[in-house]
Amino acid sequence: MTVPDNAHHAQAEHAHERHAAPSAHSAHAGHTEHAAHAGHTDHADHADHTGHAGHTGQFQRLFWIMLVVAVPVVLASPMFAMILGYEVSGWARWISPALGSVMFIWGGAPFLSGALSELRSRKPGMMLLIALAISVAFLASWGASLGLLHHELEFWWELALLIVIMLLGHWIEMRSLAQTTSALDSLAALLPDEAERVEDGETVSVSPDELRVGDVVVIRPGGRLPADGRITTGTANLDESMITGESRTVRRSVGDVVVAGTVATDSGLRVAVTAVGSDTALAGIRKLVADAQASSSRAQRIADRAAAWLFWFALGAAVVTAIVWSLVGMPDEAVVRTITVLVIACPHALGLAIPLVVSIATERAARAGVLVKDRLALETMRTVDTVLFDKTGTLTKGAPTVTATEATDGFGSDTLLALAAAAEADSEHPLAKAIVAHAASQGLAVPVATDFTSSPATGVSATVEGRRVSVGGPRLLAGISGTELSIADEWRAEGAIILHVVVDDRVVGALRLADEVRPESFDAVRALHSLGVEVVMVTGDAAAVAESVAAQLGIDRVFAGVRPEDKASRVQSLQAEGRTVAMVGDGVNDAPALAQADVGLAIGAGTDVAIASAGVILASDDPRTVLSVIELSGSSYRKMTQNLWWAAGYNLLSVPLAAGILAPVGFVLPMSVGAILMSLSTIVVALNAQLLRRIDLRPQSLV
Numbered sequence: 001m002t003v004p005d006n007a008h009h010a011q012a013e014h015a016h017e018r019h020a021a022p023s024a025h026s027a028h029a030g031h032t033e034h035a036a037h038a039g040h041t042d043h044a045d046h047a048d049h050t051g052h053a054g055h056t057g058q059f060q061r062l063f064w065i066m067l068v069v070a071v072p073v074v075l076a077s078p079m080f081a082m083i084l085g086y087e088v089s090g091w092a093r094w095i096s097p098a099l100g101s102v103m104f105i106w107g108g109a110p111f112l113s114g115a116l117s118e119l120r121s122r123k124p125g126m127m128l129l130i131a132l133a134i135s136v137a138f139l140a141s142w143g144a145s146l147g148l149l150h151h152e153l154e155f156w157w158e159l160a161l162l163i164v165i166m167l168l169g170h171w172i173e174m175r176s177l178a179q180t181t182s183a184l185d186s187l188a189a190l191l192p193d194e195a196e197r198v199e200d201g202e203t204v205s206v207s208p209d210e211l212r213v214g215d216v217v218v219i220r221p222g223g224r225l226p227a228d229g230r231i232t233t234g235t236a237n238l239d240e241s242m243i244t245g246e247s248r249t250v251r252r253s254v255g256d257v258v259v260a261g262t263v264a265t266d267s268g269l270r271v272a273v274t275a276v277g278s279d280t281a282l283a284g285i286r287k288l289v290a291d292a293q294a295s296s297s298r299a300q301r302i303a304d305r306a307a308a309w310l311f312w313f314a315l316g317a318a319v320v321t322a323i324v325w326s327l328v329g330m331p332d333e334a335v336v337r338t339i340t341v342l343v344i345a346c347p348h349a350l351g352l353a354i355p356l357v358v359s360i361a362t363e364r365a366a367r368a369g370v371l372v373k374d375r376l377a378l379e380t381m382r383t384v385d386t387v388l389f390d391k392t393g394t395l396t397k398g399a400p401t402v403t404a405t406e407a408t409d410g411f412g413s414d415t416l417l418a419l420a421a422a423a424e425a426d427s428e429h430p431l432a433k434a435i436v437a438h439a440a441s442q443g444l445a446v447p448v449a450t451d452f453t454s455s456p457a458t459g460v461s462a463t464v465e466g467r468r469v470s471v472g473g474p475r476l477l478a479g480i481s482g483t484e485l486s487i488a489d490e491w492r493a494e495g496a497i498i499l500h501v502v503v504d505d506r507v508v509g510a511l512r513l514a515d516e517v518r519p520e521s522f523d524a525v526r527a528l529h530s531l532g533v534e535v536v537m538v539t540g541d542a543a544a545v546a547e548s549v550a551a552q553l554g555i556d557r558v559f560a561g562v563r564p565e566d567k568a569s570r571v572q573s574l575q576a577e578g579r580t581v582a583m584v585g586d587g588v589n590d591a592p593a594l595a596q597a598d599v600g601l602a603i604g605a606g607t608d609v610a611i612a613s614a615g616v617i618l619a620s621d622d623p624r625t626v627l628s629v630i631e632l633s634g635s636s637y638r639k640m641t642q643n644l645w646w647a648a649g650y651n652l653l654s655v656p657l658a659a660g661i662l663a664p665v666g667f668v669l670p671m672s673v674g675a676i677l678m679s680l681s682t683i684v685v686a687l688n689a690q691l692l693r694r695i696d697l698r699p700q701s702l703v
Contacts, residue, residue: 480507
C-alpha cells in the first residue's frame, strides 16, 4: 500500500510492525474479490434444499395416511386378535390382506424404488434390505391368508407396523435435513425484496437482481444491504450477526466494506456495490456450508463400510437361519426366523447415524459464524493439543493505537496530543489516523493546522496556532536541540512505535503507539489453557514486540521475526514434536501455514469464504471462536460415536437373537418385537443427533 504523504513514519522504531495497519483495508478488499469468485451458487443447490422440504412433506403425509390404514390392518389381523383374545372371522378376515397390500404397494413404494436403484448401481445397502424384509413379509402373509402356508406366517400386523415405523424414521430424517438446509435457504432470505439505486441523483426502487457492480444504493435506517459493497457516505452501526454470529453491532463508516444481508440499525448509508447475486459473501457462505454438508468424512466412510458389512452379515445370517431351522425339521419356523432376521437387520439407523450429526453440526456452526469447509478438519479439531496464532489481526486488532503519551515541562498530555493530531490531520498514514482518532476519543478540541508538509522517512510538519509542529520518527530529531525523552528507551524495549513531537525546534513530548491486543484474546488464551492446549504465537514482528504481546496474554511460546513463507516450517517443527496443530491466521499471507497445519482456521474472513488453505473459516474476528470449533468437534464426535455404537451394536446383538441362537433355552425374539426395536433404533439415533441443537456456540458462552 503506497502512502506518499507520510512515508516518513516508516522509519519509526520497529516500524515494520505497522505493516499490519495498511493490511486492514487491503485485506478486506481482497476478501471481497475472493468471495466474488468463490461465492458462486446455482439454482440446483436451491432446488436440492427445497427438495428436502418437499420430501419431508411427502413422508409426513404418507406416514399419517399409512398410520390410519394400519389401524384396521392390525385390528383385523388374526395374530393380533389372538393376542388380545378376540376372533376375526368371515369377510373381516380379508381386511388385513386388502389394506395390507395397499400399505405394501403405496407405503412401501419409497423402499421398493430405493432397492431398485441400489440393484441398478450394484451397491446393495439399506433400502434393499428394507425392501427385502417387507417383500418377504408380504408374500408370506398372502401365502398364509390363502392357506398355502401355516397361519402363524400371517404377518399383516407386523408388516403394517414395520412400514409405519420405517416411514416415521424417514420422516424424522428428512425433517432434520430440511431443518438444516433451511438455515442455508434463510441466508438467501436475508436479502431485501427491493433496493434503492441512485440514478441521475434520484433513487429508484429495483430488484436486487437488477443491481450491477458500480451501482450506488441507499440504505435506510433499519434496512438490509442488498449486495456487497463499500460505504461512500454515512456512518452506521451494522448488525452483522447473520454473517459473523456476533450479536453486538459494529460501527462502519466511509471506506469500510459491508456485506449483503447485514442491517444498518441506526443511520442511513450510501454504498457502492462491489458484488451482487451469487458473487456476494452471503451466497458464498451458503455454498460453502452446502458443500461441507455434501462432503464425506472419515466417520462417514466408516459408517458406509459398516452398513455394507452389515448387509452381508444380515444376508448371511438369514441364509444360515433358514438352513439350520430347516435341517431341524421346522420349515415354518425357518421362514419366521429368516423374516425376523431380515426385518431387524435393516441398517437404516446406521446410515442415519453420521449424516444427521454432521448435517446438524455444520448448520449450528454456520449460525455461530463458524464455516466448516472440510468435515475432516472438524473431526480433527477435538484432538488438537497446540493452537498456533498469527499475531497481527488475529490476537491483535491489526491497526496501531496510541497507548501512552509523555510530555515535557510546560506541556500537558492533552495539549501534546491535540497538537500532534492537528499536525497529522491531513495525513492518510495509519499512524496519523491513529493519533487523530485517539484525540477524538478523548474529546479534545483539535486546532486547525495550515501549511502541511511531509518528508519521506522523517515526519510531517504543520503550522498550528502560530507554532511549527512536527511529528515523526528518530530522523526528525537530527539537528534539533535537546535529546529524546528517557521514556523512549523503556518503550523501545517493549517493542512500541515511538513518534516524537517537536514544537518550534524543541522536543516537547513523545507518543507511544502499538498494535492493540484484542480484549477477547485474553479469554481465548485462558480458555485454551483450561483445556490443556498449548498456545503458540507466530509473527513477523521483532522479538521485543512479540514478547510484549505474549507476556500480556500468557502465551506459552513465541516465534518472532518469521517471514510469511517460513510460517509453514514453524508448523512442521511443532508437528515434529508429535503435536496436533491448529493454525489460526488471516488466510492471506498465512496460507502455507494454514495448509500445513492439521487444522487450518482462517479468522476474520467474513467476506473471504473461499480460502482454499483453511478447513474451517471463522467469519468473526473474535479469537474465542476457536473454542466454538473445539466444542463442536468434541460434541459431534460424541454423537457420532454414540449413534454408531447404538446402530451397529444393536444389530450385532439382535440378529443372533432373532435367528434363534437362544432357542435351546426356550427364547426366540418375536418378529413383532424385532420390528419395533429396529424402528426404535432409527428414531433413537435421529433424536440423539437432534441434541446437538442445544449446544450454544456463541463466544460469550465459552469463557
